[in-house]
Amino acid sequence: MLLKFTKMHGLGNDFVVVDAVSRKVFFNKQQIERLSDRNWGIGFDQLLVVEPPMNPDMDFRYRIYNSDGSEVEHCGNGARCFAKFVLDRELTNKRIINVETKRGAIQLRVLDGGLVTVDMGEPSFAPEDLPFTAEPCDGLYSVMAGDTEYFITPVSVGNPHAVIKVDQLIDSEVANIGALIECHERFPRKVNVGFMQVVSPDEINLRVFERGVGETQACGTGACAAVVAGIKQGWLSPKVTAHLRGGDLHIEWQGEGLPILMTGPAEKVFEGQIYL
Numbered sequence: 001m002l003l004k005f006t007k008m009h010g011l012g013n014d015f016v017v018v019d020a021v022s023r024k025v026f027f028n029k030q031q032i033e034r035l036s037d038r039n040w041g042i043g044f045d046q047l048l049v050v051e052p053p054m055n056p057d058m059d060f061r062y063r064i065y066n067s068d069g070s071e072v073e074h075c076g077n078g079a080r081c082f083a084k085f086v087l088d089r090e091l092t093n094k095r096i097i098n099v100e101t102k103r104g105a106i107q108l109r110v111l112d113g114g115l116v117t118v119d120m121g122e123p124s125f126a127p128e129d130l131p132f133t134a135e136p137c138d139g140l141y142s143v144m145a146g147d148t149e150y151f152i153t154p155v156s157v158g159n160p161h162a163v164i165k166v167d168q169l170i171d172s173e174v175a176n177i178g179a180l181i182e183c184h185e186r187f188p189r190k191v192n193v194g195f196m197q198v199v200s201p202d203e204i205n206l207r208v209f210e211r212g213v214g215e216t217q218a219c220g221t222g223a224c225a226a227v228v229a230g231i232k233q234g235w236l237s238p239k240v241t242a243h244l245r246g247g248d249l250h251i252e253w254q255g256e257g258l259p260i261l262m263t264g265p266a267e268k269v270f271e272g273q274i275y276l
């Protein structure tokens with residue numbers, strides 16, 4: 001079958017986006033792994049599949065797959081690219097778009113100038129929501145990675161994150177400790193690992209080792225998780241600019257019971273077709 005796709009990115013976190021509204025399309029794990037390969041396929045961090053909604057009150061459903069073929073609950077950069085995709089393809093003309101995801105309903109707002117604000121929903125710090133094997137506590141949780149003890153804040157923003165505050169961002173630490181914690185036995189569904197350097201109460205530098213992918217240029221849910229972890233621990237204020245390798249995201253969280261708002265860009269790179 002000949003598959004039409006659009007290659008997009010949000011701050012260098014890259015996606016293949018497929019219209020499964022106009023025509024049904026299904027992918028198996030092997031197909032996703034092959035398409036995601038940067039030598040043997042198209043290459044992407046996540047595959048986004050745009051489908052009709054199951055609930056008639058919603059505008060679309062969209063499914064998200066990591067490059068290793070695993071289906072995930074939520075993707076911040078992907079949500080912004082999804083909004084640009086459905087507008088560019090004229091699948092909708094709405095600028096406030098309600099979408100079903102595995103995480104639940106989310107709302108996307110396309111701003112003048114093309115930036116997109118995503119209502120990412122409420123975060124949870126409860127270990128069982130990631131899941132993370134630990135007794136609840138108010139402070140930081142200790143996790144051993146190799147011989148070294150790390151102190152993490154567990155955060156679910158629909159998908160699971162472990163946020164580590166560091167003094168410096170070191171390539172080898174992001175790669176090696178990221179990989180160890182991603183697959184740590186205390187995270188039975190694995191975890192995204194964020195390394196956050198606090199620059200000031202309203203600015204962080206962040207690198208994220210993503211579950212099912214490895215380090216990416218940017219991670220939208222990772223930025224949300226890092227900022228809410230920093231606010232909970234008293235290091236950050238409610239509006240923060242997160243500097244990621246691929247650029248900046250603006251994150252706002254006014255506290256318990258309220259949703260996180262994430263604002264950033266979405267870009268189309270090219271369109272193509274490939275045999276599945």
Ligand SMILES: N[C@@H](CCC[C@H](N)C(=O)O)C(=O)O
Nearest residue numbers: 075076077159211219220221
């Ligand atoms: N890049 C994404 C997150 C994608 C899912 C993640 N790798 C997971 O497995 O939970 C983002 O921008 O949020």
